Amino acid sequence: MRYPKLFALFLKSSLLVELEYRSNFIAQALMGVFWAVVTFVSVALFFQHTTMLGGWSYGQALVIVALFTMTEGVTQMFLEPNLQRVVAMVRDGTMDFVLTKPVNSQFIATLRHVRFSGATNLMIGAGLIVYAMAQLSYAPGATQLALFALMFGLGMLMLYSIWLAMSASAFWFVKIDNMQELFRALWDTARFPISAYSGVLRALLTFVLPVAFMTTFPAQALLGLLEPETLVIAVGLCALLFFLSMHFWRRAIGNYSSASS
Amino acid sequence: MLKKYLSLGKVSWGLMTEYRAQILIWMLASFLMIIMMIVWLGISAQGAVNGYSSGDFISYFMIGWLVRTITAVWSSWELDYQVRQGTLSSLLLRPIHPIHNEIAANLTEKVLRLLIVLPIMAAVLLLTPATALRLDALSILAFLLALAGAWMLVFLSDYLVGMLSFWTSQTSAFINMLYGLRLVFSGIIAPLAMFPESVQAALRWSPFPYMLNFPTNILTKGLAPGDLMFGFAAQLVWVGVLLAVMRLVWKRAMRSYSAVGA
Numbered sequence: 001m002r003y004p005k006l007f008a009l010f011l012k013s014s015l016l017v018e019l020e021y022r023s024n025f026i027a028q029a030l031m032g033v034f035w036a037v038v039t040f041v042s043v044a045l046f047f048q049h050t051t052m053l054g055g056w057s058y059g060q061a062l063v064i065v066a067l068f069t070m071t072e073g074v075t076q077m078f079l080e081p082n083l084q085r086v087v088a089m090v091r092d093g094t095m096d097f098v099l100t101k102p103v104n105s106q107f108i109a110t111l112r113h114v115r116f117s118g119a120t121n122l123m124i125g126a127g128l129i130v131y132a133m134a135q136l137s138y139a140p141g142a143t144q145l146a147l148f149a150l151m152f153g154l155g156m157l158m159l160y161s162i163w164l165a166m167s168a169s170a171f172w173f174v175k176i177d178n179m180q181e182l183f184r185a186l187w188d189t190a191r192f193p194i195s196a197y198s199g200v201l202r203a204l205l206t207f208v209l210p211v212a213f214m215t216t217f218p219a220q221a222l223l224g225l226l227e228p229e230t231l232v233i234a235v236g237l238c239a240l241l242f243f244l245s246m247h248f249w250r251r252a253i254g255n256y257s258s259a260s261s
Numbered sequence: 262m263l264k265k266y267l268s269l270g271k272v273s274w275g276l277m278t279e280y281r282a283q284i285l286i287w288m289l290a291s292f293l294m295i296i297m298m299i300v301w302l303g304i305s306a307q308g309a310v311n312g313y314s315s316g317d318f319i320s321y322f323m324i325g326w327l328v329r330t331i332t333a334v335w336s337s338w339e340l341d342y343q344v345r346q347g348t349l350s351s352l353l354l355r356p357i358h359p360i361h362n363e364i365a366a367n368l369t370e371k372v373l374r375l376l377i378v379l380p381i382m383a384a385v386l387l388l389t390p391a392t393a394l395r396l397d398a399l400s401i402l403a404f405l406l407a408l409a410g411a412w413m414l415v416f417l418s419d420y421l422v423g424m425l426s427f428w429t430s431q432t433s434a435f436i437n438m439l440y441g442l443r444l445v446f447s448g449i450i451a452p453l454a455m456f457p458e459s460v461q462a463a464l465r466w467s468p469f470p471y472m473l474n475f476p477t478n479i480l481t482k483g484l485a486p487g488d489l490m491f492g493f494a495a496q497l498v499w500v501g502v503l504l505a506v507m508r509l510v511w512k513r514a515m516r517s518y519s520a521v522g523a
Contacts, residue, residue: 023430023431024430024431027431027434028434030434031434031437031438034441035437035441038444038445041445041450042297042445045450045451045455045456046300046301046304048455048456048457049310049311049455050307050310053303053304054300185292185293186292188292188296189296192296192300196299196300196303197299197300198299198303201299
């Protein structure tokens with residue numbers, strides 16, 4: 001009961017901060033629109049020359065673009081701002097204030113700050129999904145919607161785990177821009193169906209850095225194309241990643257001995 | 262001037278070798294081109310796309326990668342930071358325009374990047390028999406000239422956008438926007454030949470194709486003499502325009518600039 005209340009407070013204070021910097025909010029929101037267009041163009045360009053991309057039609061691929069945009073939104077709203085703070089807090093020693101609070105440290109470290117401008121991406125993504133459904137003249141049933149919600153939720157939880165692990169590694173390395181760059185570079189692959197890649201890269205993007213579970217597989221679920229075994233793998237992989245990163249976070253704070261004192 | 266550059270370059274080289282790992286990771290930023298290449302290859306496997314065979318795509322993206330490496334810039338971020346922190350003030354006191362600092366750093370870093378990119382690129386091109394490059398003296402000369410022009414276009418446009426930080430705190434949004442436009446319209450995500458004719462025709466009059474697509478094509482598909490001349494002329498005109506605007510903006514900026522807190 002305490003945690004939902006706390007989270008509501010976090011949301012409120014984040015909103016107040018955001019309202020303080022209105023020009024920044026507007027700039028960020030506009031950039032969300034801009035990058036959504038760039039992603040859209042980079043995918044649509046292929047369909048000038050082909051009717052299928054890795055076995056996906058234009059309308060189907062649009063769902064992936066939509067999910068890519070939505071995931072960007074989640075990253076900007078929750079993951080990025082909190083990771084930045086964790087890194088800063090480790091560097092200047094203010095992490096102590098988080099650790100001494102009578103609340104789960106992971107909860108504060110990953111959910112304390114919310115950047116509402118990221119919500120534009122969520123809205124653009126949702127709009128694009130509706131548009132794609134109209135393009136395909138397809139209406140998902142209740143089962144598809146439920147499966148989609150589940151798969152997308154699992155995907156976001158995996159993403160969260162990856163970012164949590166990055167936060168935790170800040171306790172050892174302090175500077176983790178490199179790691180973030182590396183992840184960003186690989187994340188760019190998620191704007192296309194996983195089937196557009198072959199061999200090693202596909203396996204890597206499915207099991208090692210599971211970006212396929214963030215866009216391709218949820219899109220399959222929505223379109224009613226999900227293989228049952230994918231769902232099983234998703235649950236297993238998500239549980240594994242979440243458990244590992246949580247464990248890693250605990251070890252990180254156990255290992256932490258403040259800065260300069 | 263050369264002596265000044267040598268000493269500025271020496272300083273940058275020292276800084277850069279200090280952060281070697283960083284640069285290795287920056288290279289990954291170019292990973293997007295590799296991804297795009299892989300996906301285009303998936304399509305061209307069923308037959309040439311707008312005259313591009315699989316080999317053409319590999320050649321295009323490899324040479325494009327080289328061009329992108331050489332034209333990589335970040336001076337706008339640097340300038341934005343310096344303006345916000347007020348450290349620009351001390352640079353302004355030097356008897357040399359701060360832009361030369363950035364140019365020297367940029368060129369020095371290229372040496373390091375090339376040490377990594379060139380071997381990989383050469384290996385891919387040599388090991389893929391379907392690729393073909395135009396390596397006659399004339400093409401190489403034209404390529405190098407176009408490359409210099411491309412670097413100037415990218416560097417100047419980036420620095421110009423960076424100058425916005427004299428007036429706004431949201432410069433990063435503009436820098437990102439310029440980057441996004443370059444991704445799409447300079448030929449990073451695809452050879453511009455993949456765009457609809459009308460878009461290509463319109464782009465001819467913008468500076469973007471001459472930042473990557475133009476030099477890359479000289480060495481890969483080859484260009485008709487007319488297109489080659491048009492490209493060089495366009496580079497020249499755009500560099501001139503950018504320089505003129507930059508001078509004007511810089512003058513106004515200096516009049517209004519007062520460092521923060523110092």
